[in-house]
Amino acid sequence: GAGVSQSPSNKVTEKGKDVELRCDPISGHTALYWYRQSLGQGLEFLIYFQGNSAPDKSGLPSDRFSAERTGGSVSTLTIQRTQQEDSAVYLCASSLGRSGLGVLYFGPGTRLTVT
Amino acid sequence: AQSVTQLDSHVSVSEGTPVLLRCNYSSSYSPSLFWYVQHPNKGLQLLLKYTSAATLVKGISGFEAEFKKSETSFHLTKPSAHMSDAAEYFCVVSDLRGSSNTGKLIFGQGTTLQVKP
Numbered sequence: 001g002a003g004v005s006q007s008p009s010n011k012v013t014e015k016g017k018d019v020e021l022r023c024d025p026i027s028g029h030t031a032l033y034w035y036r037q038s039l040g041q042g043l044e045f046l047i048y049f050q051g052n053s054a055p056d057k058s059g060l061p062s063d064r065f066s067a068e069r070t071g072g073s074v075s076t077l078t079i080q081r082t083q084q085e086d087s088a089v090y091l092c093a094s095s096l097g098r099s100g101l102g103v104l105y106f107g108p109g110t111r112l113t114v115t
Numbered sequence: 116a117q118s119v120t121q122l123d124s125h126v127s128v129s130e131g132t133p134v135l136l137r138c139n140y141s142s143s144y145s146p147s148l149f150w151y152v153q154h155p156n157k158g159l160q161l162l163l164k165y166t167s168a169a170t171l172v173k174g175i176s177g178f179e180a181e182f183k184k185s186e187t188s189f190h191l192t193k194p195s196a197h198m199s200d201a202a203e204y205f206c207v208v209s210d211l212r213g214s215s216n217t218g219k220l221i222f223g224q225g226t227t228l229q230v231k232p
Contacts, residue, residue: 003158004158033219033220035222041224042205042222042223042224042225043159043205043222045219045220048219056219091158091159102147102149102164102166102207102209102220103161103164104159104161104220106158106159106160107158108157108158109158
C-alpha cells in the first residue's frame with residue numbers, strides 16, 4: 001500500500017520568501033507529525049496533529065512557522081519569510097495515534113535550501 | 116522531561132563482527148524505547164521497540180536491544196554485521212502512558228554505522 005508521501009522532494013528558495021511543504025499521510029492514520037532534520041542535529045519535533053487539531057505545537061521554532069491539517073488527512077507546513085537557518089530536511093510521519101504504540105511511518109522528506 | 120543520549124556519533128566495524136550501538140535514556144515515567152534506522156536516501160524505519168514486556172527485544176535484520184532499568188540503557192546489538200547494515204541509527208524515547216501522551220517521539224542525535232569489507 002501507499003506510504004507517507006511528501007512534496008516537493010526538494011525546494012530551493014531565496015531568503016525572505018514563503019514556502020509550503022505538503023504531507024499526505026497513510027490513509028486511516030489519525031496522528032500526524034512534522035519533524036526537522038538538520039545536519040548533525042538529529043530529528044527535532046515541530047508539531048503533532050490528532051485529526052485536524054494540533055494539541056502539541058511546542059516544537060515550532062518561531063511564529064514564522066505554522067501548519068494545518070484538513071479533512072484529517074493532508075497537512076501543510078508553511079514557513080514565512082524564510083531564513084538560512086531554516087535549511088533542513090523536513091520530515092512528516094503518521095501513525096494510528098495512541099493505539100499505534102509509538103510506531104511512526106515516515107515520508108521521504110522535503111529538502112529545503114534557503115539561499 | 117524525557118531524553119536519550121547516544122554515546123557514539125560514529126561506529127565502524129568490519130563485516131562479520133559484532134555491532135554495539137549505545138544509548139542511555141532519561142525518563143520520569145517507565146519509558147517506551149525504540150530504535151529507528153535511516154538508510155542513505157531512504158526514509159526512517161522502525162527497527163524495534165520496547166514497551167515494558169520482555170526486556171530483550173528482537174527486531175528486524177537480526178538486531179536486538181536489551182532494556183536495563185538499573186543502567187538506564189537500551190543498547191542495540193547484532194552478532195554479525197553485514198554491509199547492508201551501514202546506516203544512521205536513532206535511539207528514541209516516548210511516554211505512551213502519561214496523561215498528556217501524544218505519541219511524540221524524542222530522538223537521539225544518531226549514530227552512523229560504517230561497515231568495512
